Amino acid sequence: MTTPTAPVTGTRMGNGELRRMVARVLADSPDMQYSPRDIAKMTGRSSGAIGNALKTLTTAGNAEQTSTKPLRYRANAATAAVAASTAPAAPPAATATPRPAKRARKATPAPAASTAPGTPxxxxxxxxxxxxxxxxxxxxxxxxxxxxxxxxxxxxxxxxxxxxxxxxxxxxxxxxxxxxxxxxxxxxxxxxxxxxxxxxxxxxxxxxxxxxxxxxxxxxxxxxxxxxxxxxxxxxxxxxxxxxxxxxxxxxxxxxxxxxxxxxxxxxxxxxxxxxxxxxxxxxxxxVSSDYELAVQLGVDTKAVKVARNLATRHSKGEIGWAPQLRELLAFQKIATATDPATAAANLIGTAPEDDRPIVAEVVKTVFGTALTPLTLGARVR
CATH class of the missing domain: 3.40.50.300 (P-loop containing nucleotide triphosphate hydrolases)
Known part of the structure; x- marks a missing residue:
């Protein structure tokens, strides 16, 4: 973990400097959760000032509060950008800021990504x-x-x-x-x-x-x-x-x-x-398109994913107006877990627009090996 050099206590900091310092602490260890007192010890600043900076960062969406008792914060996807910026990390007091200063802020180089690939x-x-x-x-x-x-x-x-x-x-x-x-x-x-x-x-x-x-x-x-x-x-x-x-x-x-x-x-x-x-x-x-590989990784039945891929190909060719997306596949798996795959597949057919159901039913039959129809209520249970 990289710890920023503690400034001399009492030294007056420029507008936004403390927030950027706090953001750097969080961004340097994105998996860690800190209390205001933890960061105060690391930076040599008062825990009250650190607490205010953390609240400001959180309100602006530049950090995340993870708990209230005890009070804890950690970095989010936007923290690194604040830590690397040269502009104030949160709204300063109302002043008549000239437009040229705003344009200079836009030219600030983009920071490196802080979210590790594959991290949810x-x-x-x-x-x-x-x-x-x-x-x-x-x-x-x-x-x-x-x-x-x-x-x-x-x-x-x-x-x-x-x-x-x-x-x-x-x-x-x-x-x-x-x-x-x-x-x-x-x-x-x-x-x-x-x-x-x-x-x-x-x-x-x-x-x-x-x-x-x-x-x-x-x-x-x-x-x-x-x-x-x-x-x-x-x-x-x-x-x-x-x-x-x-x-x-x-x-x-x-x-x-x-x-x-x-x-x-x-x-x-x-x-x-x-x-x-x-x-x-x-x-x-x-x-934005559906990531069918992600659906498999999330545990969706591979047969359902195969149906979705087939229909997506047909959709791209203009043969059908609908194809299951990630939302429908996740719903499929929930229904299959609660009932069985055949019920979930029948529901998938019923989810499709009426004009597209014959093709969807045909693909489902080919993949699942069973002819299915949309779910309907039957006779009264005796």
């Missing part, structure tokens, strides 16, 4: 995400680098391939807007709600919250949202980095450092349209 990352729901290779590095590390460089990311691919899982694994300070045709501007910026006493108060939505707190906003199924609604996000993504909430007396919200927007797109879903305005604002676009 814990998502907020406690489930593990298994990083995949992207541009020669772990995907979670690449996304963390894109955030540090303020390059918006768009993930696209069929439902169930793991786009949301990747975003949740990469960013621990995530706020999400689930898009659909009924999404409104209020779902992004907020709206007035009635209090118990009959009065009304404006409740800010996830967009201004993410901007003020320097957090990540994930717009899932962004291409299902009407373009006129989605345009409310654009001022926060360009050089202005601010929005005006017309419904709240023209309130102006400015983005703090760390604020970042990413989105998901399902090209095959009816009504999903990737407009030029949307595509141009997401400079880094990544196709």
């Amino acid at each position: 990352v814990t998502r907020p729901n406690g489930q593990l995400y298994h990083p995949r290779t992207l541009a020669g590095r772990a995907d979670v590390e690449v996304l963390a680098t894109m955030r540090a460089s303020e390059v918006p990311v768009l993930l696209y691919g069929p439902p169930g391939t793991g786009k949301t899982s990747l975003i949740e694994a990469a960013f621990g300070d995530l706020l999400t807007v689930q898009g659909d045709g009924d999404t409104t501007v209020a779902d992004f910026v907020g709206e007035y709600t009635q209090n118990p006493d009959g009065t009304f108060a404006f409740v800010h939505g996830p967009l201004p919250r993410a901007m003020r707190e320097g957090r990540v906003l994930f717009v899932d199924d962004a291409t299902l949202i009407p373009p006129t609604v989605l345009s409310c996000v654009y001022p926060a993504m360009d050089g202005r980095r601010e929005i005006v909430i017309k419904a709240h007396a023209g309130e102006v919200v400015k983005a703090e450092p760390g604020f970042y927007i990413c989105a998901g797109h399902n090209p095959g879903v009816h009504g999903a349209i990737l407009s030029d305005a949307l595509a141009s604002r997401f400079a880094f676009q990544v196709q």
Whole structure:
């Protein structure tokens, strides 16, 4: 474990220096969990100051709190970027920072990946995400680098391939807007709600919250949202980095450092349209497909994986409009474990769109050696 040189206690540090020092301690030993007192002993700083730095890093998504009693922290996918940066690791006090300084921060070289290949990352729901290779590095590390460089990311691919899982694994300070045709501007910026006493108060939505707190906003199924609604996000993504909430007396919200927007797109879903305005604002676009080898490693029946591969090949040739993705395969295994493989295979047929079921049933019969039909209720149990 590499221990940073302890500074002279009492020496005044520059803006963000203590946070970067703490981040280096965490990043140097990513498997270790530290208390504020542990890091205070290593750096010669007060445990109170270290505790505040750890809280700031965690709030910004640049570290992870692992327990409350005792209080412990450890590095996450974004910690190394903060440790290697020369810019403040968290929002400084509000000042009129000139744009040239911001451009200089964008030019900071990307740090080396801190996530070891093959090391699972814990998502907020406690489930593990298994990083995949992207541009020669772990995907979670690449996304963390894109955030540090303020390059918006768009993930696209069929439902169930793991786009949301990747975003949740990469960013621990995530706020999400689930898009659909009924999404409104209020779902992004907020709206007035009635209090118990009959009065009304404006409740800010996830967009201004993410901007003020320097957090990540994930717009899932962004291409299902009407373009006129989605345009409310654009001022926060360009050089202005601010929005005006017309419904709240023209309130102006400015983005703090760390604020970042990413989105998901399902090209095959009816009504999903990737407009030029949307595509141009997401400079880094990544196709996400199912990792069938991962499905095998996670214990999915190899016959089910063979069915998925066959159907994926047919889908690529335009012979069928659907193929099982990782989500369906994991569900298959859960059902097979709870019942039996034949029941899970029959359910897989029923999961397919009605027009595609004959081909799916044919492939299932070839692989499993049994003709199966979608699950249906039978006569009353006697």
